[in-house]
Amino acid sequence: MASEQPTRREFFRTCGRWAGSAALLGVAGGLVLRADADRVWQIDPNTCATCRDFLNADGLAKCATDCVLPLSAVRAVNDFSRCGYCYICPAYFDINSEPDPYGVPTATLCPTDAIIRRPVGEQDPWDPANNYYEYTIDEAKCNGCGKCVEACRAPMGNGSLRLEVRHDLCTDCNRCSIAQVCPYDAFRREAVTGEKPGYVGPPGSHQG
Amino acid sequence: MPRMAPLALALVIAAMAALAVVSSMPPRPARPTATAPAPPPAQELPMQYTLTATYGPFFDGGLVALATDAQGRLWLAGEQELRVLDAAGQPLARHRLDRPARSLAVGPDGRVYVGQDGRVRVLGPAGQPVATLGEGVLTGPVTAVAAGPDALWLAEGSGSAPAALPHHRVRRLSLAGQPGADLHASTRDGSVRTPSGSMDLALTAGGVLWLTHPGKHRVEAYGPEGRLVRSWGRFSQTDPAGFTGCCNPQRLSPAGPGRWAVTQKAPPMVKLFDAEGNLLADIGPEPFAPACPILDVAAGADGTLYVADTATGKVHRFEPAGEP
Numbered sequence: 001m002a003s004e005q006p007t008r009r010e011f012f013r014t015c016g017r018w019a020g021s022a023a024l025l026g027v028a029g030g031l032v033l034r035a036d037a038d039r040v041w042q043i044d045p046n047t048c049a050t051c052r053d054f055l056n057a058d059g060l061a062k063c064a065t066d067c068v069l070p071l072s073a074v075r076a077v078n079d080f081s082r083c084g085y086c087y088i089c090p091a092y093f094d095i096n097s098e099p100d101p102y103g104v105p106t107a108t109l110c111p112t113d114a115i116i117r118r119p120v121g122e123q124d125p126w127d128p129a130n131n132y133y134e135y136t137i138d139e140a141k142c143n144g145c146g147k148c149v150e151a152c153r154a155p156m157g158n159g160s161l162r163l164e165v166r167h168d169l170c171t172d173c174n175r176c177s178i179a180q181v182c183p184y185d186a187f188r189r190e191a192v193t194g195e196k197p198g199y200v201g202p203p204g205s206h207q208g
Numbered sequence: 209m210p211r212m213a214p215l216a217l218a219l220v221i222a223a224m225a226a227l228a229v230v231s232s233m234p235p236r237p238a239r240p241t242a243t244a245p246a247p248p249p250a251q252e253l254p255m256q257y258t259l260t261a262t263y264g265p266f267f268d269g270g271l272v273a274l275a276t277d278a279q280g281r282l283w284l285a286g287e288q289e290l291r292v293l294d295a296a297g298q299p300l301a302r303h304r305l306d307r308p309a310r311s312l313a314v315g316p317d318g319r320v321y322v323g324q325d326g327r328v329r330v331l332g333p334a335g336q337p338v339a340t341l342g343e344g345v346l347t348g349p350v351t352a353v354a355a356g357p358d359a360l361w362l363a364e365g366s367g368s369a370p371a372a373l374p375h376h377r378v379r380r381l382s383l384a385g386q387p388g389a390d391l392h393a394s395t396r397d398g399s400v401r402t403p404s405g406s407m408d409l410a411l412t413a414g415g416v417l418w419l420t421h422p423g424k425h426r427v428e429a430y431g432p433e434g435r436l437v438r439s440w441g442r443f444s445q446t447d448p449a450g451f452t453g454c455c456n457p458q459r460l461s462p463a464g465p466g467r468w469a470v471t472q473k474a475p476p477m478v479k480l481f482d483a484e485g486n487l488l489a490d491i492g493p494e495p496f497a498p499a500c501p502i503l504d505v506a507a508g509a510d511g512t513l514y515v516a517d518t519a520t521g522k523v524h525r526f527e528p529a530g531e532p
Contacts, residue, residue: 084403085374086454087423088443095445103442122396129424130395155501156453156474158404
């Protein structure tokens, strides 16, 4: 029995092993957390399909319905560098609505009227089809339903609209409730670098 | 080491449990491809076209444009190469390009004009290099060319604000490359609104220039003095004679006496009109790719239509099955 008792040297050696392992794990964990601190929940625009086949009864995508916030932190944004500044924008107008006498659809698509349309540049008061129109999103109204994004998708549109997690609103939950239900696995934790097209860039890079 | 065994065992069990949980999760559905809205209901039209052949795919999906010549040959432009086919789709020749092609036209003299970035490359009927026009004059991509007996009309994309290619300038060059008076189109600044970055040009007898104006959903014709002499077309998701979406029509080609073949995207269609804009026939959305961004069209002397699907790289041949 006496031979099974660890010696003081063995005791300290075992303690040292465990302490060393714990320290290594702590350092590794810290590094992982530190790396993850630069990463935030983002939506891969190439994977997002705006819940095309998974809309709820009100036609809303999961980005609109599954955020923990009362009004989702996911909002639509317009990339002006890709926007065609169209006279008849399929994301703004409900293009299947009855046209007015000038052939312009009479209804808008956004259920919360969150898209603002205004002519920019030199304007022709006689023929509105000659003007360029800028489309911006009123973030206070947008609920991230994705209808405009779907309507602007190529080839119908230029694909300039996309859904984006607004990081001034997002609580950055450890387990994002939208990411858990996203049917296309489009939610990723990505670094805020602006290097990947369509992902959130550094402050000041936001458009539309 | 024996003291580490329980820890290793626990890790193995945890990994197996995680594997079991992951493998029991339902697979993520595949992202659906872009879908075009359903086409308007069919109606009785004076003419019908029948698909009689499909050639290709060509250029590994990088087909840019096509044109026909007086000999009944098909010219296809890819990113770096031209291919020549006979009317049955048999390859006749290939010609390398030193810059990507953006557009293609065959002139009345049989010369081939390839629109590129900032210039037009001119080849002889046998494909031999003849000239390069527009260098130092053109700065943007030449996305459409129309060749007449004494001048070229070019659509030059503008990279200026507010968007990348929101409009095109329609420019004129002599056959020697000298700049002439540009067209002042039906907008205040004289440009053509092209939200999706493309349009098309064609010349008819008497020097009338026809063009697609996608931002205004119509086809326009300008006389030799540059005045708008005719236009037709309007936005509509339901009228078969209308043009859908943000920015149609796309390409056009004369298709017999007083007839025009005009293409649109989303849904991809070819529509045949008379010179007054009355719809005579339509083709599509089958067999075209639903997400095709541009259909290019050219006609043979016998009224056969050749349609290039730039999404699949295939050329479809349609023959008229009825006369109005």
